[in-house]
Amino acid sequence: MARPRKPLLSRERIVTAALTLIDEDGLAALSTRRLAAELGVSGPSLYNHFAVKDEILDAVADTVVAQVDLSMFGGGEDWRTALLHWGRSYRAALAAHPNIVPFLAQGPGRRPAGLKMADAVFGAMVEAGWPPAHATRIGALMRYFVAGSALGSFARGFVGDATAYDPADYPHLQQAHRLAEHQQQVDEGAFETGLRALVDGLALQYEELTAGRPAGAGAGGPQTAG
Amino acid sequence: MARPRKPLLSRERIVTAALTLIDEDGLAALSTRRLAAELGVSGPSLYNHFAVKDEILDAVADTVVAQVDLSMFGGGEDWRTALLHWGRSYRAALAAHPNIVPFLAQGPGRRPAGLKMADAVFGAMVEAGWPPAHATRIGALMRYFVAGSALGSFARGFVGDATAYDPADYPHLQQAHRLAEHQQQVDEGAFETGLRALVDGLALQYEELTAGRPAGAGAGGPQTAG
DNA sequence: ACCTGAACACCGTTCAAGT
DNA sequence: ACCTGAACACCGTTCAAGT
Secondary structure, X not given: OOOOOOOOOOXXXXXXXXXXXXXXXXXXXXXXXXXXXXXXXXXXXXXXXXXXXXXXXXXXXXXXXXXXXXXXXXXXXXXHHHHHHHHHHHHHHHHOOHHHHHHHOOOOEOXXXXXXXXXXXXXXXXXXXXXXXXXXXXXXXXXXXXXXXXHOOOHHHEOOOHHXXXXXXXXXXXXXXXXXXXXXXXXXXXXXXXXXXXXXXXXHHHHHXXXXXOOOXXXXXXXXXX | OOOOOOOOOOHHHHHHHHHHHHHHHOHHHOOHHHHHHHOOOOHHHHHHOXXXXXXXXXXXXXXXXXXXXXXXXXXXXXXXXXXXXXXXHHHHXXXXXXXXXXXXOOOOEOOXXXXXXXXXXXXXXXXXXXXXXXXXXXXXXXXXXXXXXXXXXXXXXXXXXXXXXXOOOOOOOOOHXXXXXXXXXXXXXXXXXXXXXXXXXXXXXXXXXXOOOOOOOOOOOOOOOO
């Protein structure tokens, strides 16, 4: 066919198809040839729109991260409430596409949505009175927790076969084969428990930090540091 | 050469070489052919020792998890101290081999070291007085946090090129290009801050839970549930 | 500018053949 | 039992050729 009058492909079409393939069959199942076939073109066609395969993955990752709600920052919510709301939205966005999480969790790199999120979190924590170094740590530890929770289900990490848990070896895992049946309750319960614990624990550190300081700190001009 | 008088390969040699390759060049760089070449044999030889490539990865993952210290469970340490010590050892083991973490974080499956760890944590939390459902959640949320922290450095997730952070788009990231320089401080500081927050937050939940109960609970016989 | 087929250097895995 | 080379159906990417 050579060059068509109207382009057959666009970055957007490619990214959408790639995300579908990744969701359905995993990151390893995304090959440029299979993706091209899904789009009705030949393999090398993709290279007119992306330089390398990793650039496709970058674009996929950024559309996933772009789904995270950031409206809780900059509004009037206090930092604890904001972290709780953000954490839930962040997890929901990633858990909807767990197979891309190992790629995405390498950091924002140059991806706009990832950078925008880091900017919003860091800015809001500094504004709330956290010293910049602490604000960075909060962004980091939240990513650790959220990415870890979205990376793989804890419950589905245990096989459903009861004979896999020999009582002589694993005396406390005699019910572990039932975990997968309650996957959602287990994973969401663990996430919520951990999220609350994190924010409660951070609140204790915040109190220690601001004990000798006037309330409403952070209003010392716009602080910017990593 | 056909069959040699003494086997050229063993599962152990294969696993050691695989882990080295993964550490040096990443999970994607581990091919059966390259691994075989490293061991001085032809590609198909590996299939005399492992049924499929994933079985090699399972063995690699289990040797990494086997490095985690579990001695803090079963000893006399209280659950908070035990979680802190375990969390640090768990992270150290995984952070030494970050490239295998995405695989390993899928859960223990049938891997002995992974199951042994899950068994020890769950048993110790129940013994400490946590209801079984909570003990499960603690195991889960700790894995979320530790795996997330070992999966990828937060600091190295930001490019070191200052021009990547346009002030108009990312007003609060004007120092982000310096993060990579302080990689270890940032990541270890964030991990330690998060670990303490988690354990402190869990302690608050524990107090609420045991408010109306006699101290030293959990001595109601060996409880086993997921 | 945007697609194609051919080609290169790779993959994981199977299998018959060798000792 | 444990290795080999040949073979199959795949990869990512480059490139000259087509319109």
